[in-house]
Amino acid sequence: xxxxxxxxxxxxxxxxxxxxxxxxxxxxxxxxxxxxxxxxxxxxxxxxxxxxxxxxxxxxxxxxxxxxxxxxxxxxxxxxxxxxxxxxxxxxxxxxxxxxxxxxxxxxxxxxxxxxxxxxxxxxxxxxxxxxxxxxxxxxxxxxxxxxxxxxxxxxxxxxxxxxxxxxxxxxxxxxxxxxxxxxxxxxxxxxxxxxxxxxxxxxxxxxxxxxxxxxxxxxxxxxxxxxxxxxxxxxxxxxxxxxxxxxxxxxxxxxxxxxxxxxxxxxxxxxxxxxxxxxxxxxxxxxxxxxxxxxxxxxxxxxxxxxxxxxxxxxxxxxxxxxxxxxxxxxxxxxxxxxxxxxxxxxxxxxxxxxxxxxxxx
Amino acid sequence: xxxxxxxxxxxxxxxxxxxxxxxxxxxxxxxxxxxxxxxxxxxxxxxxxxxxxxxxxxxxxxxxxxxxxxxxxxxxxxxxxxxxxxxxxxxxxxxxxxxxxxxxxxxxxxxxxxxxxxxxxxxxxxxxxxxxxxxxxxxxxxxxxxxxxxxxxxxxxxxxxxxxxxxxxxxxxxxxxxxxxxxxxxxxxxxxxxxxxxxxxxxxxxxxxxxxxxxxxxxxxxxxxxxxxxxxxxxxxxxxxxxxxxxxxxxxxxxxxxxxxxxxxxxxxxxxxxxxxxxxxxxxxxxxxxxxxxxxxxxxxxxxxxxxxxxxxxxxxxxxxxxxxxxxxxxxxxxxxxxxxxxxxxxxxxxxxxxxxxxxxxxxxxxxxxxxxxxxxxxxxxxxxxxxxxxxxxxxxxxxxxxxxxxxxxxxxxxxxxxxxxxxxxxxxxxxxxxxxxxxxxxxxxxxxxxxxxxxxxxxxxxxxxxxxxxxxxxxxxxxxxxxxxxxxxxxxxxxxxxxxxxxxxxxxxxxxxxxxxxxxxxxxxxxxxxxxxxxxxxxxxxxxx
Numbered sequence: 001x002x003x004x005x006x007x008x009x010x011x012x013x014x015x016x017x018x019x020x021x022x023x024x025x026x027x028x029x030x031x032x033x034x035x036x037x038x039x040x041x042x043x044x045x046x047x048x049x050x051x052x053x054x055x056x057x058x059x060x061x062x063x064x065x066x067x068x069x070x071x072x073x074x075x076x077x078x079x080x081x082x083x084x085x086x087x088x089x090x091x092x093x094x095x096x097x098x099x100x101x102x103x104x105x106x107x108x109x110x111x112x113x114x115x116x117x118x119x120x121x122x123x124x125x126x127x128x129x130x131x132x133x134x135x136x137x138x139x140x141x142x143x144x145x146x147x148x149x150x151x152x153x154x155x156x157x158x159x160x161x162x163x164x165x166x167x168x169x170x171x172x173x174x175x176x177x178x179x180x181x182x183x184x185x186x187x188x189x190x191x192x193x194x195x196x197x198x199x200x201x202x203x204x205x206x207x208x209x210x211x212x213x214x215x216x217x218x219x220x221x222x223x224x225x226x227x228x229x230x231x232x233x234x235x236x237x238x239x240x241x242x243x244x245x246x247x248x249x250x251x252x253x254x255x256x257x258x259x260x261x262x263x264x265x266x267x268x269x270x271x272x273x274x275x276x277x278x279x280x281x282x283x284x285x286x287x288x289x290x291x292x293x294x295x296x297x298x299x300x301x302x303x304x305x306x307x308x309x310x311x312x313x314x315x316x317x318x319x320x321x322x323x324x325x326x327x328x329x330x331x332x333x334x335x336x337x338x339x340x341x342x343x344x345x346x347x348x349x350x351x352x353x354x355x356x357x358x359x360x361x362x363x
Numbered sequence: 364x365x366x367x368x369x370x371x372x373x374x375x376x377x378x379x380x381x382x383x384x385x386x387x388x389x390x391x392x393x394x395x396x397x398x399x400x401x402x403x404x405x406x407x408x409x410x411x412x413x414x415x416x417x418x419x420x421x422x423x424x425x426x427x428x429x430x431x432x433x434x435x436x437x438x439x440x441x442x443x444x445x446x447x448x449x450x451x452x453x454x455x456x457x458x459x460x461x462x463x464x465x466x467x468x469x470x471x472x473x474x475x476x477x478x479x480x481x482x483x484x485x486x487x488x489x490x491x492x493x494x495x496x497x498x499x500x501x502x503x504x505x506x507x508x509x510x511x512x513x514x515x516x517x518x519x520x521x522x523x524x525x526x527x528x529x530x531x532x533x534x535x536x537x538x539x540x541x542x543x544x545x546x547x548x549x550x551x552x553x554x555x556x557x558x559x560x561x562x563x564x565x566x567x568x569x570x571x572x573x574x575x576x577x578x579x580x581x582x583x584x585x586x587x588x589x590x591x592x593x594x595x596x597x598x599x600x601x602x603x604x605x606x607x608x609x610x611x612x613x614x615x616x617x618x619x620x621x622x623x624x625x626x627x628x629x630x631x632x633x634x635x636x637x638x639x640x641x642x643x644x645x646x647x648x649x650x651x652x653x654x655x656x657x658x659x660x661x662x663x664x665x666x667x668x669x670x671x672x673x674x675x676x677x678x679x680x681x682x683x684x685x686x687x688x689x690x691x692x693x694x695x696x697x698x699x700x701x702x703x704x705x706x707x708x709x710x711x712x713x714x715x716x717x718x719x720x721x722x723x724x725x726x727x728x729x730x731x732x733x734x735x736x737x738x739x740x741x742x743x744x745x746x747x748x749x750x751x752x753x754x755x756x757x758x759x760x761x762x763x764x765x766x767x768x769x770x771x772x773x774x775x776x777x778x779x780x781x782x783x784x785x786x787x788x789x790x791x792x793x794x795x796x797x798x799x800x801x802x803x804x805x806x807x808x809x810x811x812x813x814x815x816x817x818x819x820x821x822x823x824x825x826x827x828x829x830x831x832x833x834x835x836x837x838x839x840x841x842x843x844x845x846x847x848x849x850x851x852x853x854x855x856x857x858x859x860x861x862x863x864x865x866x867x868x869x870x871x872x873x874x875x876x877x878x879x880x881x882x883x884x885x886x887x888x889x890x891x892x893x894x895x896x897x898x899x900x901x902x903x904x905x906x907x908x909x
Contacts, residue, residue, distance in 0.1 A: 076476030076528035143472035
């Protein structure tokens, strides 16, 4: 029998959250859990869910991935590793936990001195407890949820992927949606499954689809970006399927342009673009936002302040590394109509059109 | 009606540690009806309250966190802690644990996990009171003078309430509920009774509740429009500035608008329920609780239903309980042999000291015996402080007299019950006395061979310190009558019986004739003569008061 699990790889603006919400409410008799990594996205899911139904969804529970791991992964069967009721919360660590021991040293590897579990070890411990209890962790999850929907699954890493494998093999129907091109955050920096970081997570999905534990679906129609923007964004990830645009709106100044720093003021006045920057060090104008903070948002026009490596990519075609590629892809795909990239245009070998004031004078 | 064979079970097990009378106790429950019997201070109501506590976080209707004090901690645990401190040790303040194990259903699956003291993988709730490390400094100060410590410092405790998945309990979202009905603590006043309100609310569906709230609000609004109110308001307006410079009016308090349940009070035959008898209030509560929808994960806890009820209403109530418990779990505590007989003895849970015995745990032959026996006799053993088992009505009378002679009062005044059992039945009672740890003395005839007829028969019970067996070693006097004769002599016996037997043989042949036995026993019981009791009877009435 074909598995009912689905992994949906969705291009930016292709309506993946909508897809997820429909999956949540299409079968009201089923108990559904929606999880996602960031609090911000969780709030977005909650408010869209409310708006869709005009009230709370009685069959749907939502929580962050870490809440899920702590509440349903670790706490119920912590007795297989420690005393009952000991683990309190999660110690969120930036990169690696301050530990110098092996996984076998349970006390110091997993827990801090206040009995909080290090964030990079939560899904790890959930897997360990499931094994020690001979499947009780998953068994309990099977008893309380019929369907688990994971939004932005590309944010999951390390042992999260092992836990996903357990879920895919369970009786629970699993639907994961996300875009490996937009991997701008990760739940942890574990070295485990490092080979699947960023866009290479597609390979992880491919192996599972081949084994038949899930069906891989691609949403490659963008309702947000016009075709020129889609094409430019696709070029950042040449190995991924091409994106078609369903945005056929005709407005002046459509597509991707290079904007000379000297013309920025004028460009701003004419198009009022949302300015996007790598971080605060960039010379962007007031109201600018960081690439990493605009995932999920839409703007009519954006003006991007590229980093040195992005300039190199545009000028010389030097491929971007994981995080830079992801952030740049996110920045580009925010725009409906136009993307401006602030660059000294004289030196560029890029085929991108250079914006001149004359273009605007024509309007 | 739900299907016939479906016997719902909600609560499977209760564990209490250091909680009131219970040092470390596991009580298991079955589906349908559970009857808890025990002494007044055996903790029957603690069991019911503990179940309710684990499900509601409330103790006798109030938040447990606010009620918790050193009285909740087991005496033994307190003594150990206090004496440990006095001895210069640093004992941990005893933790209090109440765990409720629940049956697994879709509604309870969320509560499942191994965070319980048995690390069983089941749904359940765990309420603990433990020392709060945030008070480490205060505690260090507190034990500076260990000799002054007389109780556990519960002011430094914290209350935690988790499910077995170790998630904090949200009492309003809990899908398992209990109705605790306790006749002795009825707080039923006009619309202010917590349980009754809940029962009424639970019997209405969401739409009916919303409808009630809406009509209540519109009634309040109409009231506000009443000419009388307007008159008052214009009067108030006229006296403005005398009271305040601001505008002062009377309005209905709309913040109370969904409090319809505080103005609705149940009436029986048009009489407000709080003005009817306590027994009637009590039985109405029980009936309301029983009438809830059967598919609810709902356990009904009834404390001593016999309280305040007339015989005939008790009878009706018990009939309702026994017919209803087919499709729900009911836990009843009782002190009444009548309730027991009516509800059946198969499912008895005998609560004593730190143990709970189910009649179903007893040897099969013993179970069968008690099933045939009237509930009254079973209950006598269960409820008495101590029991003397004798072998016939004559023995019963003589033992009563012996007890009176020795202690200056009747045995029953000391809670000692003299029960007449024949032959093997004594052993059935002992089977029941063992788990109850009930002080029991057996007074037996030696039937001409005390080793074979008595000692060997009871040998296996003598390892229990609370059981003693008494018989005469004089095989020449096989039963009570010859023993009385041997102890008191022919002359005294002649005076007591108002006879003039010329020889002991003549007296014995008269006394052991079955048709005379009872009269003779009565004569001994009532006589003003000073009697000398046979030594084994003397020992029995001495042993029983220890």
